[in-house]
Amino acid sequence: MDDYLLSPYTNLTKCMKLKKLLFAALLMTAFATTLNAQQYNTALGVRLGYDSGVTLKHFFAPASAGEFILAASPNYFLLTGLYEYQQPIPGAPGLDWYVGLGAHLGGIHKDKNRYDNAFLLGADLIGGIEYVFPTAPFNVSLDWKPSFNFTNSYNDYWFSGFALSLRYTFR
Numbered sequence: 001m002d003d004y005l006l007s008p009y010t011n012l013t014k015c016m017k018l019k020k021l022l023f024a025a026l027l028m029t030a031f032a033t034t035l036n037a038q039q040y041n042t043a044l045g046v047r048l049g050y051d052s053g054v055t056l057k058h059f060f061a062p063a064s065a066g067e068f069i070l071a072a073s074p075n076y077f078l079l080t081g082l083y084e085y086q087q088p089i090p091g092a093p094g095l096d097w098y099v100g101l102g103a104h105l106g107g108i109h110k111d112k113n114r115y116d117n118a119f120l121l122g123a124d125l126i127g128g129i130e131y132v133f134p135t136a137p138f139n140v141s142l143d144w145k146p147s148f149n150f151t152n153s154y155n156d157y158w159f160s161g162f163a164l165s166l167r168y169t170f171r
Contacts, residue, residue, distance in 0.1 A: 039139075039171070040132060040139070040169035041058065041059055041171060042056070042057065042058045042170045043055075043056070043058075043169045044056050044057075044167055044168055045139075045165055045166045046165065046167075047071070047163050047165045049163030049164055050163045051071040051078060051080065051163060052071060053069055053070045053071035054069070055067060055069050055165050055167060057167065059086075063085055064084070064085060065084045065098070065100075066081065066082065066083060067080075067081075067082045067084055069082070071106075075110060076106060076107060076108045076109065076120075077107060078104055078106035079104065079105050080104040080124055081102045081103060081104075082100045082101065082145075083100050084099065084100030085098060085099055086098035089129070094132045094133065094134055096129065096130045096131075096132070097127075097129050097130075098126070098128055098130060098143075099126065100125070100126045100127075102123070103121075103124060104121070104122050104123075105120065107119055107120060120149055121149070122147055122148050122150050122151070123147070123148045124146070124147045125145065125146050126143055126144070127144055128141050128142055128143025129143075132169065137169045138166065138168060140164065140165065140166055142163075144162050145163065146158065146159045146161050147161060
């Protein structure tokens with residue numbers, strides 16, 4: 001039957017179906033774009049450089065992650081918790097930038113002089129880039145994490161906080 005012979009109700013029904021289909025396509029496109037910012041749920045690995053240790057990163061939302069870093073040596077330990085905002089770099093698939101802030105808690109122990117022992121409490125900033133390998137469950141990140149200490153004789157700042165992290169990703 002020709003379209004011009006169809007009743008107005010039939011044309012209205014077709015129009016509504018088309019609108020629903022377009023809305024669903026738009027919603028899926030927006031969802032796929034949002035997922036691009038988060039390519040894994042959790043990642044666990046090592047941090048090499050400043051505050052070398054173990055790193056755990058978990059996404060709470062597509063652009064919001066928490067990262068915990070446990071750094072230790074015979075002379076100190078440091079636990080850092082960070083909130084990070086992460087977004088993809090346009091035109092660079094798998095490459096994201098991120099910034100964040102957090103706090104650290106730890107201690108320094110030097111054998112000879114008890115006055116060199118210190119409890120550490122402070123604030124941290126972080127900024128960096130992260131690459132997620134598309135065909136392997138790994139990521140690598142390079143960041144700068146300056147720290148500010150508020151306690152004892154270590155009431156100062158550490159600006160030399162560059163590090164490379166290698167993590168296994170759980171998708």
